[in-house]
Amino acid sequence: MRYQAALKWLIPFIFVLALFAAGSGLFWPGEGQPVSAVSTRGEAVMLYGRGLYRADTISVAAQMQGNDLITLIAGLPLLAVSTWLAFRGSLRGRLLLTGTLGFFLYTYMSMSMLAAYNELFLVYVALFSMSLFAFILSMMSFDIETLPRHFNDKMPRRGIATVFFIAGGFLTLAWLGRIVPPLLQGTLPVLENTTTLVIQAMDLGLIVPVAFLSAVLLLKRSPWGYLLASVAVMKLMTMGMAVSAMGINMALNGVPDSPAIIIIFLLLTLANLVMAVLLLRSVQTPERQAAAA
Numbered sequence: 001m002r003y004q005a006a007l008k009w010l011i012p013f014i015f016v017l018a019l020f021a022a023g024s025g026l027f028w029p030g031e032g033q034p035v036s037a038v039s040t041r042g043e044a045v046m047l048y049g050r051g052l053y054r055a056d057t058i059s060v061a062a063q064m065q066g067n068d069l070i071t072l073i074a075g076l077p078l079l080a081v082s083t084w085l086a087f088r089g090s091l092r093g094r095l096l097l098t099g100t101l102g103f104f105l106y107t108y109m110s111m112s113m114l115a116a117y118n119e120l121f122l123v124y125v126a127l128f129s130m131s132l133f134a135f136i137l138s139m140m141s142f143d144i145e146t147l148p149r150h151f152n153d154k155m156p157r158r159g160i161a162t163v164f165f166i167a168g169g170f171l172t173l174a175w176l177g178r179i180v181p182p183l184l185q186g187t188l189p190v191l192e193n194t195t196t197l198v199i200q201a202m203d204l205g206l207i208v209p210v211a212f213l214s215a216v217l218l219l220k221r222s223p224w225g226y227l228l229a230s231v232a233v234m235k236l237m238t239m240g241m242a243v244s245a246m247g248i249n250m251a252l253n254g255v256p257d258s259p260a261i262i263i264i265f266l267l268l269t270l271a272n273l274v275m276a277v278l279l280l281r282s283v284q285t286p287e288r289q290a291a292a293a
Helices: 002-025 058-086 091-114 121-140 144-149 159-185 198-219 223-252 259-281 285-293
Strands: 037-038 044-045
Touching: 002 058, 002 091, 002 121, 058 091, 058 198, 058 223, 091 121, 091 198, 091 259, 144 223, 144 259, 159 198, 159 223, 159 259, 198 223
Parallel strands: none
Antiparallel strands: 037 044
16 A cells, blocks of 8 residues: 555554544533523524533534544544555555545544634644545555456446435535525524534535535546545545434434434435445455456
8 A cells, every 4th residue: 555654654643633532522521501602793602611612502512522422433443444454455445544534534624613712722633634644645545547447347336426416415405505595685694603604615615526526427437436436425424424413412402403404314324334335345356356357
């Protein structure tokens, strides 16, 4: 695996810092009560008032803790297993590792810019930076032109592309539905304690284009389609898991989100999980490639 020496340094740091950051988000010591406040945009909000996310609203804190939970129970195990497989020369492991690094990149990019300033700000920035460069190195490690040869004809390209189109379309409609009506009415969307829509910017500017582009390139059998599909299916799967956990935690904290949104994300999680399994199963080992030849 190319760039393995650099990744051997980056990935352990990502693992340890993410373990610390996610664990801190869930178990930071200190007691307190919710506090009413007025945001810089004039909205009446309720701050969480305790733990690491004490300066965030109850809703945002519940979402971040849901994401912390998914990082601990899914993200970190995936990072450990995929790294071990990738460093042993497994193509499945390298594809899984690239997609998992995409999850950490998105997570700590959003934490660096969305979480109210707290003691772990520099940890979030370090994780954002290291995940970015590890993701780039992992993408660069593939021989793109030969990548399609490693997938057999049973790969459900149309099925995977369909899931990507549905996910990209759903995110587009969901976020535009939140942004456009207030824009037309000359009012503000719900911002809580933030000054702008960070997650919506990231999803509409990054996740939606990647989902659509992956689908189109995969249908065209483009070499880049196979790699981007591996990244997109992992990101959409982990995003669905995180949003589902966020929704459940928000309900437990008395600030429930729309049940329909949670159900849709659960369905997207299951669909992308199935597609991820089918995609990885379609990767041919060197022995099978030789037998096929």
